[in-house]
Amino acid sequence: MANIKDVAKAAGVSVSTVSRVINDSASVVPDKRQAVLTAMEALQYRPNSLARALVNSRSDCVGLLVGEIDSPFFGALMAGVHHVVHDSGKHVIVTAGYHHIEKERDSIRFLLDRRCDALVIHSKALPDDELVRLLELDIPIIIVNRLIKGWEHRCVYLDNEYGAYLATRHLLSKGHRDIAYIGTNIAIEDGADRVHGYRRALEEFSIPFNERKVVRTFPDEEGGHNAMAEVVSRDLGVTAVFTYNDAMAAGAITMLQDSGHRVPEEISVVGFDDVILARLLNPRLTTIRYPVYEMGALAARIVLHQLDSKFARADQPLRFTPRLIERQSVRDVAPVAV
Amino acid sequence: MANIKDVAKAAGVSVSTVSRVINDSASVVPDKRQAVLTAMEALQYRPNSLARALVNSRSDCVGLLVGEIDSPFFGALMAGVHHVVHDSGKHVIVTAGYHHIEKERDSIRFLLDRRCDALVIHSKALPDDELVRLLELDIPIIIVNRLIKGWEHRCVYLDNEYGAYLATRHLLSKGHRDIAYIGTNIAIEDGADRVHGYRRALEEFSIPFNERKVVRTFPDEEGGHNAMAEVVSRDLGVTAVFTYNDAMAAGAITMLQDSGHRVPEEISVVGFDDVILARLLNPRLTTIRYPVYEMGALAARIVLHQLDSKFARADQPLRFTPRLIERQSVRDVAPVAV
DNA sequence: ATCGCATTTGAAAACGTTTTCAAGATTGAA
DNA sequence: TTCAATCTTGAAAACGTTTTCAAATGCGAT
Incomplete structure (x- = not known):
C-alpha cells in the first residue's frame, strides 16, 4: 500500500505538503495541490489511521x-x-x-x-x-x-424500581391479587431494584409479600420457561406473572400455552424491556418500555x-x-x- | 499514560529490554526482567497497540x-x-x-x-x-x-434457491396448491434465487406460476404485514404463504390474526432464516434454517x-x-x- | 532595482513501539 | 590464564503520520 512518501515523490513535493492537502491544514498553491490530489488518486492512497492516531493521540x-x-x-x-x-x-x-x-x-x-x-x-x-x-x-x-x-x-x-412498580401496579389495578415474579438469578442491582418495585406495589395494595411467589433463573427464554413451570407446580393460585425481561416472558408464555393454559384468560403476563419481540408474541406482550x-x-x-x-x-x-x-x-x- | 520509555527509566534498563520482556522475544536476565515487571505494574503500563500495530503491520x-x-x-x-x-x-x-x-x-x-x-x-x-x-x-x-x-x-x-424450493415443496406436500410468495423488494441476488426455488417446486407439481401471487415489499415485519394485507385483498384463494424471512412471516401472521384469520387453520405460513423469533411466535413458525x-x-x-x-x-x-x-x-x- | 512582508515550502522532530546490529559481559574448555 | 563461543544488552532505525520552525519564494511599494 502506498504511503505518504510515495505520494510526495509522485507529486514532486514534500510529505509536509501532502499532509497539508490531506487535512487542509494550511494553504498550498493550486497547482501543487492538484498534483498531490492526482498522485493520491493514481496511487489509490489512503492515510494510515494508526499512524495518524499515534501522532494526534486521537x-x-x-x-x-x-x-x-x-x-x-x-x-x-x-x-x-x-x-x-x-x-x-x-x-x-x-x-x-x-x-x-x-x-x-x-x-x-x-x-x-x-x-x-x-x-x-x-x-x-x-x-x-x-x-x-x-x-x-x-x-x-x-x-x-x-x-x-x-x-x-x-x-x-x-429507574428500575419504578418500572417494576408500574408493572405490578398495573396488574393489581386490573384486579390481580396473586402475582408471581420471575426474576434473574444473577446478583445485580437492577434485579434487586425490580424486586423492590414489585414489593412496593404489593404493599400499596396491602398484599403481603410471599417469597414463594418469586423464582429466579437465568434471564433468558429458557429460564423463563423453567421458572414458569416452577411457579405452576407450586400451585399458589397465581393469576398473573411479572417477569424480569421480555425473553423470560416469552418463555413463560410458551410454557403456559404448551401445558394448556391460556394467556391471558387464565394467567396474565407482564414483561420488561419492550424489545421488538414483545409486539410479535401472541398475545402481544404488555410490558415496561426500556428506552x-x-x-x-x-x-x-x-x-x-x-x-x-x-x-x-x-x-x-x-x-x-x-x-x-x-x-x-x-x-x-x-x-x-x- | 505511561509509555515504554517511562518503564525503561523506572526499571533502569533500555527500552529494548522492556520490549523484550513484554513480548518475551529474547532472553533477559532474571533480575532485570523482574525490575521491568515491577516497573510496569507500578506505572500501570499498557503497551500502545496503535504504535505496536504500526511497526508490526499487524x-x-x-x-x-x-x-x-x-x-x-x-x-x-x-x-x-x-x-x-x-x-x-x-x-x-x-x-x-x-x-x-x-x-x-x-x-x-x-x-x-x-x-x-x-x-x-x-x-x-x-x-x-x-x-x-x-x-x-x-x-x-x-x-x-x-x-x-x-x-x-x-x-x-x-443455497437460497434450494431453501425456497424446500419451503414451497413442503407446503405442496401438505396439500397446498395456492401458495403466495412474499418477497423482498430490494434487488439482490438471494431475492431472485428464492423466487426461482419457489417456481421450481411449483413446476414440479405442475402448478402454473402466477405473478399475482407474489408481492414484494421491504423485508421487515411491517413489509410482511402490508404484503399479507395485499395478498388477502387480492382474494386469490391462497391457503399458504411463504415469506422471504421470518420477520416478514411474523408481520404476515400478525396481520392475519388481527383480521380474524386463523393460522395455520385457514392460512399456513413458512418463513426463512430461523431466527430466535421463529420459536417464539404463536403458532411457532415452520421455517428454513439459515445457519x-x-x-x-x-x-x-x-x-x-x-x-x-x-x-x-x-x-x-x-x-x-x-x-x-x-x-x-x-x-x-x-x-x-x- | 530594492526592501519588507506575507505566503508557501521542506527538513526534522515527534508519537510509542519493535527489531537489527554490534558491543560488552559471561561462561567453559584448554 | 587465555580464547572462543554464547548470552545479554542498548543505540538507532524503522513504521506512517503531523507539526514546528526556519528558509525560500513571491509580491507590492518605494
Whole structure:
C-alpha cells in the first residue's frame, strides 16, 4: 500500500505538503495541490489511521462494551450509540463481556489499549470499585444501565424500581391479587431494584409479600420457561406473572400455552424491556418500555461532548423513566381504581 | 499514560529490554526482567497497540461489515465471527452498512484505513465489480451471504434457491396448491434465487406460476404485514404463504390474526432464516434454517487461516445447505407424496 | 532595482513501539 | 590464564503520520 512518501515523490513535493492537502491544514498553491490530489488518486492512497492516531493521540473511535453481541436489547443499545457516533464522523468499536468478569475486564483493556477516545460501558459483572477506577481515568466514560453511588453524573440509567412498580401496579389495578415474579438469578442491582418495585406495589395494595411467589433463573427464554413451570407446580393460585425481561416472558408464555393454559384468560403476563419481540408474541406482550436505544444515544452524545465541546451538549437528566406499554397479555379481572 | 520509555527509566534498563520482556522475544536476565515487571505494574503500563500495530503491520483485528447492528440475523452473524476471532486472541471491529451503497463503501474504507488484518463482508448494495476489486487486494477477505461468479472460494454462502424450493415443496406436500410468495423488494441476488426455488417446486407439481401471487415489499415485519394485507385483498384463494424471512412471516401472521384469520387453520405460513423469533411466535413458525452463526464462524476461520496458517484450516465447502424446520404454522390439508 | 512582508515550502522532530546490529559481559574448555 | 563461543544488552532505525520552525519564494511599494 502506498504511503505518504510515495505520494510526495509522485507529486514532486514534500510529505509536509501532502499532509497539508490531506487535512487542509494550511494553504498550498493550486497547482501543487492538484498534483498531490492526482498522485493520491493514481496511487489509490489512503492515510494510515494508526499512524495518524499515534501522532494526534486521537483515534476517532468510541469503545462500547455490551453484554452480548446478539440480543435485541444490546442490539438497540449498540444501534443508539452507533447512530450518534457515526453522525459525528467517528466510529465505534464494540466488544462483548458476556456478563463474565474476566471477559469484561479484557474487553475494557482492549478498548483502552486501542486508545479509544471515549468509552460507553455496560457492565454487570465488574465490581463498583473497578468501574470507579476507570471513571477516574481522564478519558470520557459513561456507564450505561447501572448506577454507581457518587458517580451519578457518569451513569445513564433507568429507574428500575419504578418500572417494576408500574408493572405490578398495573396488574393489581386490573384486579390481580396473586402475582408471581420471575426474576434473574444473577446478583445485580437492577434485579434487586425490580424486586423492590414489585414489593412496593404489593404493599400499596396491602398484599403481603410471599417469597414463594418469586423464582429466579437465568434471564433468558429458557429460564423463563423453567421458572414458569416452577411457579405452576407450586400451585399458589397465581393469576398473573411479572417477569424480569421480555425473553423470560416469552418463555413463560410458551410454557403456559404448551401445558394448556391460556394467556391471558387464565394467567396474565407482564414483561420488561419492550424489545421488538414483545409486539410479535401472541398475545402481544404488555410490558415496561426500556428506552435503551435512547439511552445509548445519550451516553454517546455525552462522551462526544466531553471529548470535544463542538458536539451538542446533553442537558437531559441521566435517569430515564420507564413507561407501561399496554398490549394484550393482561386480563382485566375486576377493575379497581389505582 | 505511561509509555515504554517511562518503564525503561523506572526499571533502569533500555527500552529494548522492556520490549523484550513484554513480548518475551529474547532472553533477559532474571533480575532485570523482574525490575521491568515491577516497573510496569507500578506505572500501570499498557503497551500502545496503535504504535505496536504500526511497526508490526499487524493490528490483530478482523473487520466485519454487517447490514444492521441490531437484528437477530446479523446478531447471529456477528456472534459467529466474534466467537472464533476471540478464541484466536484477536479482535473484531464491526461496522454497519444498512444496505446502503455509500455507507457500505465508507465502512469498508474505515476498516481498511484502520489496517484490519482481514475482512468479513456482508454487502447487499455494492456491485460485484467493486467487491472483486476488494478481493484482489492482498488481504484475506471473505464475502458472506453472496456468491460472486469466479470467486466461489472467497464466498461463504447459502443455497437460497434450494431453501425456497424446500419451503414451497413442503407446503405442496401438505396439500397446498395456492401458495403466495412474499418477497423482498430490494434487488439482490438471494431475492431472485428464492423466487426461482419457489417456481421450481411449483413446476414440479405442475402448478402454473402466477405473478399475482407474489408481492414484494421491504423485508421487515411491517413489509410482511402490508404484503399479507395485499395478498388477502387480492382474494386469490391462497391457503399458504411463504415469506422471504421470518420477520416478514411474523408481520404476515400478525396481520392475519388481527383480521380474524386463523393460522395455520385457514392460512399456513413458512418463513426463512430461523431466527430466535421463529420459536417464539404463536403458532411457532415452520421455517428454513439459515445457519448464519456457523457461516460467520466459518468465514472467520478462513480469514484467520489465510492470515496465519497456525489457525485451524477450513476444509468444509463454502456453500451451506438450508434445512426445513417443521413447527406449527403449516396445516396438513391433504397429504400427498413428495 | 530594492526592501519588507506575507505566503508557501521542506527538513526534522515527534508519537510509542519493535527489531537489527554490534558491543560488552559471561561462561567453559584448554 | 587465555580464547572462543554464547548470552545479554542498548543505540538507532524503522513504521506512517503531523507539526514546528526556519528558509525560500513571491509580491507590492518605494
